[in-house]
Amino acid sequence: MKKFLQYSVLCFAAALILAPFIYAIIISLETVEETLTYPPVLWPSSFAAASYGKTLETAPLFSFIANSFVVSFLVMAGQLATCSLAAYAFVFLKFPGRKIWFMVFLSTMMIPWEATVIPNYFTVRSLGWLDTYQGLAVPFMASAFGTFLLRQHFRSLPQEIYEAARMDGCGRIRFFLTMVLPLSKPILMTLAVYAFLTTYNQYMWPLLITNTDNMRTVQIGLAMLQWDQGISWNTTMAGIVMVSLPTILLLLFGQKQLVRGLTSGSTKG
Amino acid sequence: MQKKRVFPLGQGVLYLLPSLLLFGMFVFYPLLDSVKLSLSYVDLMGEAAGYAGWQYYREMLSSAQFWHSLGATLLFAVYTVFPGMFLSLVLACLANWKLRGIGIFRTLFAFPLSIAVAGASMIFMMLFNPSTGVLDYFLQLFPLPAVFWLSDPNWALFSIAIIAIWRSLGFNTIVLLSGLQSIPEPLYESAHVDGASPWRIFKDITLPMLSPTLFFVFIVSVINALQTFGEINILTQGGPVDATNVMVYAIYRDAFFNQNYSYASAESIVLFLLILGLTTLEFWAMERKVFYR
Numbered sequence A: 001m002k003k004f005l006q007y008s009v010l011c012f013a014a015a016l017i018l019a020p021f022i023y024a025i026i027i028s029l030e031t032v033e034e035t036l037t038y039p040p041v042l043w044p045s046s047f048a049a050a051s052y053g054k055t056l057e058t059a060p061l062f063s064f065i066a067n068s069f070v071v072s073f074l075v076m077a078g079q080l081a082t083c084s085l086a087a088y089a090f091v092f093l094k095f096p097g098r099k100i101w102f103m104v105f106l107s108t109m110m111i112p113w114e115a116t117v118i119p120n121y122f123t124v125r126s127l128g129w130l131d132t133y134q135g136l137a138v139p140f141m142a143s144a145f146g147t148f149l150l151r152q153h154f155r156s157l158p159q160e161i162y163e164a165a166r167m168d169g170c171g172r173i174r175f176f177l178t179m180v181l182p183l184s185k186p187i188l189m190t191l192a193v194y195a196f197l198t199t200y201n202q203y204m205w206p207l208l209i210t211n212t213d214n215m216r217t218v219q220i221g222l223a224m225l226q227w228d229q230g231i232s233w234n235t236t237m238a239g240i241v242m243v244s245l246p247t248i249l250l251l252l253f254g255q256k257q258l259v260r261g262l263t264s265g266s267t268k269g
Numbered sequence B: 001m002q003k004k005r006v007f008p009l010g011q012g013v014l015y016l017l018p019s020l021l022l023f024g025m026f027v028f029y030p031l032l033d034s035v036k037l038s039l040s041y042v043d044l045m046g047e048a049a050g051y052a053g054w055q056y057y058r059e060m061l062s063s064a065q066f067w068h069s070l071g072a073t074l075l076f077a078v079y080t081v082f083p084g085m086f087l088s089l090v091l092a093c094l095a096n097w098k099l100r101g102i103g104i105f106r107t108l109f110a111f112p113l114s115i116a117v118a119g120a121s122m123i124f125m126m127l128f129n130p131s132t133g134v135l136d137y138f139l140q141l142f143p144l145p146a147v148f149w150l151s152d153p154n155w156a157l158f159s160i161a162i163i164a165i166w167r168s169l170g171f172n173t174i175v176l177l178s179g180l181q182s183i184p185e186p187l188y189e190s191a192h193v194d195g196a197s198p199w200r201i202f203k204d205i206t207l208p209m210l211s212p213t214l215f216f217v218f219i220v221s222v223i224n225a226l227q228t229f230g231e232i233n234i235l236t237q238g239g240p241v242d243a244t245n246v247m248v249y250a251i252y253r254d255a256f257f258n259q260n261y262s263y264a265s266a267e268s269i270v271l272f273l274l275i276l277g278l279t280t281l282e283f284w285a286m287e288r289k290v291f292y293r
Helices: A002-028 A033-035 A050-060 A060-092 A098-110 A113-126 A133-140 A145-154 A159-167 A171-181 A184-198 A206-211 A219-226 A234-269 B002-038 B055-061 B066-097 B104-109 B115-130 B132-143 B158-181 B185-193 B197-226 B228-234 B249-254 B261-292
Strands: B041-043 B048-051
Touching: A002 A060, A002 A145, A002 A234, A002 B066, A002 B104, A033 A060, A033 A234, A033 B132, A050 A060, A050 A159, A050 A234, A060 A098, A060 A133, A060 A145, A060 A171, A060 A219, A060 A234, A060 B002, A098 A145, A098 B261, A113 A133, A113 A159, A113 A206, A113 B002, A113 B261, A133 A206, A133 A234, A133 B002, A133 B104, A145 B115, A159 A171, A171 A184, A171 B048, A184 A234, A184 B104, A206 A219, A206 B228, A219 A234, A219 B228, A234 B158, B002 B041, B002 B261, B041 B055, B041 B261, B055 B261, B066 B104, B066 B197, B066 B228, B066 B249, B066 B261, B104 B158, B104 B197, B115 B132, B115 B228, B158 B228, B185 B197, B197 B261, B228 B249
Parallel strands: none
Antiparallel strands: B041 B048
């Protein structure tokens, strides 16, 4: 009996959380007339998937998604490279001023992107990077958070393997590539998923620096759907469902990884 | 010998170089440049043209709109952070039950993480719609008066907060759940032996043990709240009558619509100081926690 109650509470909570998205799916399957009647139609009469085709005709959603994928992959690859190099140096190389450099890294976390957005816009414009992939991606290719995350993990690797490898004449770079990185696959995956998700979801920066349809990222393209002629609730919701699929899948498969990695830093003292 | 000692110094920094270059170009330089712009006359192309002194700061501090904007920002933080933390704490406690198939519920509770700001905003735009929206329909079933979620100045900020809360539930629940899971089981067992009530156990064991995680979630939530932009840009554009014109939106509007770069830079510096204060608080608290272990 107690178990039944517990499951009921869990189902109720889950339903409440999912409700907005489930309702979006329902609306995407309704006809235009059904979306406009009052009281609202909570169950479509025919489950018409035509809205999905119509959305794709009105807006180049696939091109938006492709753009976001390119940018997210670039940021992901960039962060994996810059963060792992820096974290490696912070953990394994003893160089003077190491603590101070680490503070420099951490201090970037105190500077909100929004507070620097005006000069950054001018920088990217003067580089001729408006409406380009590099303009969207390069500013985000370093991350103090990512470096911190990897550093925490690298520190848990036994220091002896470094000493042993050095004794055997293994170079620093080779040790990094053949020992540290393979031993850190899970945490690198965590950073990859995290970097991808946050970039895919970016809004303000792509809004500022993209002007043409063929460089628009997903979030901006989606927000613009509301201004398009011939768009109605069912097509808009169809667009949202399609655009959300990659992140839903990513989260479904990457969640364990993401959770384990992200929380190991925040809950351990 | 001499060479060997110098070498690691150079090489160590070499590994940091890619990150440092990017930080220099896109974090530190623009921050200094924001300070410079806020103290200068700036032409329409964004070039500083002469020293303006504190003129723009004085203008900002004497403007009712700035104080209103700052107030809206803080109010928005209050609207989102406390309900958001309460709800995710409840969810995390539910997800911590030892039941078969609990993993499915944990995944479902994390779901909002996968819906980005534009998608979430537009779903809620539909839910909030006064003529066909389902929220007002439910209100009237009870029967409660309909609410003009986004067009009533008294409600708009709160309505935007609802979206932000929904979007933050996934992350907060995940983090709080892992905090709950790291509480050692024997603590609960001995409390059970002593016959403590569930509420006592929650109050005297769970909350204190969870406090570091709660604090982490608190700081992250506040910072996120202070940076909310997408929902406002998509749904209200700062309106109605500036009700949702929070700092970040004011910066965006003053810089990129009014081309008042100096003034917007001064606002940026205020936002920076606000967040600087909060993160300093976080680091300070984390440090303290480490000392007392």
